[in-house]
Amino acid sequence: MRILKIVSIALLACSAAMAQTQVPQAPVSFDKSAMDTTTDPCQDFYQYSCGGWRASHPVPSDKARYGRFDELREYNLYLLHSLLENAAKPGKHTPNEQKVGTFYSACMDEKLIDAKGIAPIQPWLKKVDAITVKQQVLDLSAEMEAEGLRPIFGFGTGPDLHNSTMNIAHVDQGGLTLADRDYYLKPDAKMVEVRGKYLEHIQKLFILAGETKGQADKDAKTVLQLETKIADASMDRVARRDPKNRDHKMTVADLEKQSPEIDFPRYFKLAGSGKFDSLNVGNPEFFQKLSGLLTSEPIENWKTYLRWRVVKGSAPLLSKPFVDENFEFQGKYLSGQKELEARWKRCTSMTDNSLGEALGPLYVASAFPKESKERMDVLVAAIEESMGKDIQSLEWMSPETKKAAADKLGKVTNKIGYPAKWKDYRTVVIKPDDFVGNARAASIFEEKRELAKLGKPVDKAEWGMTPPTVNAYYSPSENNINFPAGILQAPFFSAKVDETVNYGGIGVVIGHELTHGFDDQGRKFDGDGNFTNWWGPTDGPEFERRASCVADQYSSFVSVKDEKGEVHLNGKLTLGENTADNGGLKLAFMSMTKQLGDKIDTKIDGFTPAQRFFIGFAQVWCENVTPQRARELAVTDPHSPGKFRVTGTVQNSPEFPKAFGCKTGDAMVPVNACHVW
Numbered sequence: 122m123r124i125l126k127i128v129s130i131a132l133l134a135c136s137a138a139m140a141q142t143q144v145p146q147a148p149v150s151f152d153k154s155a156m157d158t159t160t161d162p163c164q165d166f167y168q169y170s171c172g173g174w175r176a177s178h179p180v181p182s183d184k185a186r187y188g189r190f191d192e193l194r195e196y197n198l199y200l201l202h203s204l205l206e207n208a209a210k211p212g213k214h215t216p217n218e219q220k221v222g223t224f225y226s227a228c229m230d231e232k233l234i235d236a237k238g239i240a241p242i243q244p245w246l247k248k249v250d251a252i253t254v255k256q257q258v259l260d261l262s263a264e265m266e267a268e269g270l271r272p273i274f275g276f277g278t279g280p281d282l283h284n285s286t287m288n289i290a291h292v293d294q295g296g297l298t299l300a301d302r303d304y305y306l307k308p309d310a311k312m313v314e315v316r317g318k319y320l321e322h323i324q325k326l327f328i329l330a331g332e333t334k335g336q337a338d339k340d341a342k343t344v345l346q347l348e349t350k351i352a353d354a355s356m357d358r359v360a361r362r363d364p365k366n367r368d369h370k371m372t373v374a375d376l377e378k379q380s381p382e383i384d385f386p387r388y389f390k391l392a393g394s395g396k397f398d399s400l401n402v403g404n405p406e407f408f409q410k411l412s413g414l415l416t417s418e419p420i421e422n423w424k425t426y427l428r429w430r431v432v433k434g435s436a437p438l439l440s441k442p443f444v445d446e447n448f449e450f451q452g453k454y455l456s457g458q459k460e461l462e463a464r465w466k467r468c469t470s471m472t473d474n475s476l477g478e479a480l481g482p483l484y485v486a487s488a489f490p491k492e493s494k495e496r497m498d499v500l501v502a503a504i505e506e507s508m509g510k511d512i513q514s515l516e517w518m519s520p521e522t523k524k525a526a527a528d529k530l531g532k533v534t535n536k537i538g539y540p541a542k543w544k545d546y547r548t549v550v551i552k553p554d555d556f557v558g559n560a561r562a563a564s565i566f567e568e569k570r571e572l573a574k575l576g577k578p579v580d581k582a583e584w585g586m587t588p589p590t591v592n593a594y595y596s597p598s599e600n601n602i603n604f605p606a607g608i609l610q611a612p613f614f615s616a617k618v619d620e621t622v623n624y625g626g627i628g629v630v631i632g633h634e635l636t637h638g639f640d641d642q643g644r645k646f647d648g649d650g651n652f653t654n655w656w657g658p659t660d661g662p663e664f665e666r667r668a669s670c671v672a673d674q675y676s677s678f679v680s681v682k683d684e685k686g687e688v689h690l691n692g693k694l695t696l697g698e699n700t701a702d703n704g705g706l707k708l709a710f711m712s713m714t715k716q717l718g719d720k721i722d723t724k725i726d727g728f729t730p731a732q733r734f735f736i737g738f739a740q741v742w743c744e745n746v747t748p749q750r751a752r753e754l755a756v757t758d759p760h761s762p763g764k765f766r767v768t769g770t771v772q773n774s775p776e777f778p779k780a781f782g783c784k785t786g787d788a789m790v791p792v793n794a795c796h797v798w
């Protein structure tokens with residue numbers, strides 16, 4: 122199960138695929154019309170770079186956020202859609218084309234899906250009803266795990282924190298429906314309101330699943346109270362950033378002693394796993410409390426909870442009333458999205474999510490020319506070289522730690538575009554008349570594939586994102602940086618612009634991912650991906666001191682301000698991403714300066730190369746967002762909103778005021794800038 126991998130650190134938050142009614146234009150790099158040149162760049166660089174774009178791109182009715190990332194996503198989605206429409210037509214197709222085409226068209230068959238109503242999940246609901254003893258709660262939970270139905274806790278495989286070359290079993294906290302424990306536990310007015318709406322939502326879905334209003338009302342309360350207890354047993358996001366808090370390797374026997382109500386060997390077997398003696402427990406306290414809850418909570422409450430997990434987990438795949446109610450709460454209420462996106466967009470995204478590496482080759486063939494890979498190789502090498510120089514130039518780091526850092530940097534590997542070896546989907550049966558069954562078949566395939574890795578060496582060639590994804594990531598345990606083909610396009614990367622703009626776009630992205638290896642989380646892993654301390658006695662505390670400057674800086678930013686009050690960014694939650702943004706900007710600028718040499722002052726369109734670099738960078742982050750979505754992201758997202766990704770980094774960049782002639786004391790040039798890398 123993916124969530125158990127040693128957290129890969131992505132460039133931005135994942136979000137549901139997007140929608141728009143017009144065929145979009147291909148995004149462009151460095152867009153002068155996106156700017157607001159009436160604003161002083163030294164006072165508000167985000168508005169200066171993005172003011173025009175933001176004014177002309179309000180959040181569309183079927184989105185909760187719309188930025189340049191989303192613009193590119195949207196563009197990719199249209200391309201995927203045409204590939205899928207083609208694959209779904211009768212004719213000669215490869216087995217993979219056939220599979221994705223059938224998956225897509227079964228998803229598009231709304232009439233059949235509506236006619237089936239709740240029938241696809243009826244077998245699961247019957248299984249829940251048949252439970253008579255507590256052991257069956259866990260047994261069914263394990264069966265749900267095997268089908269990707271996300272039950273009470275997480276179970277899967279991932280690298281051993283201390284022996285990164287080997288896959289071991291991991292169990293971890295899980296079982297919540299809302300996106301964070303805060304939603305259940307925080308006493309503020311907004312969270313109280315969310316809980317009220319959540320109760321109504323549970324009730325409505327239970328009624329659709331056949332319950333009476335009275336029963337559904339009672340059951341909704343049961344679900345909320347049980348999930349609140351699970352939330353209370355869960356570790357918060359900031360604590361989870363520290364690998365030390367998730368590092369608990371133990372024998373299965375010891376885990377059972379700590380959590381006696383859970384028969385783990387039986388659970389693992391039913392979930393489809395082979396035998397093993399030891400594992401990593403992400404949060405042992407969670408399992409102790411869960412064990413207690415299995416005793417203290419009546420069996421009927423557990424049955425209600427499991428029924429809820431089945432209904433809610435399947436709602437987006439079922440008939441229109443389920444889809445609509447799911448959207449009313451999740452999309453409209455929580456995120457402020459006005460309309461559900463068009464079905465073809467949802468089906469295109471679901472095909473990518475379920476059979477990503479069968480669809481991936483089609484996407485790569487039409488969107489990723491060989492030259493893109495060659496140019497990326499050159500850029501990555503340039504940024505890595507800059508990082509090497511940067512490490513050597515740090516005044517605050519001891520020679521020994523510099524050597525260890527350089528050693529780690531030397532071991533970073535990169536993957537660009539798409540996997541060298543694609544997943545083999547031959548065993549996945551996709552039927553034209555069984556959409557829910559198809560989604561389950563894809564989940565079962567993934568679960569089996571994951572569990573088959575137990576006790577085997579880690580395959581670093583495997584990808585954690587599909588090729589069309591507009592994102593990138595660093596994996597601490599694999600010590601590699603990964604750039605799917607989806608992001609290697611404008612506005613990040615274009616053959617049509619001067620290289621300065623590409624350095625501001627994809628150059629900063631490369632630097633960002635590389636710096637993740639040295640942020641508050643990544644620095645705790647060595648070059649071989651093992652969780653170990655390679656820092657000298659004074660260097661670690663000095664890093665922490667510098668990082669806390671960044672945390673304080675971003676905590677001062679206000680993400681949303683409305684009638685429900687003011688929400689500040691959580692500087693500790695976003696520390697790794699902000700550190701990576703700051704490092705990324707610095708490294709990309711160093712590389713650009715080196716490449717351009719004395720041409721650094723040659724103007725294009727009236728802008729110096731340095732100015733074009735910074736504007737190109739800022740324009741990647743132009744975005745509009747609903748206040749509701751901004752609130753959600755402030756709680757759950759380790760990334761800062763676009764505005765602060767720009768403001769925070771340029772405030773810390775010594776090159777920025779030089780490029781725009783700003784002076785200390787201007788809003789973009791604070792007296793106390795923060796410098797980690």
Ligand SMILES: [Zn+2]
Nearest residue numbers: 130131132701
């Ligand atoms: Zn990142």
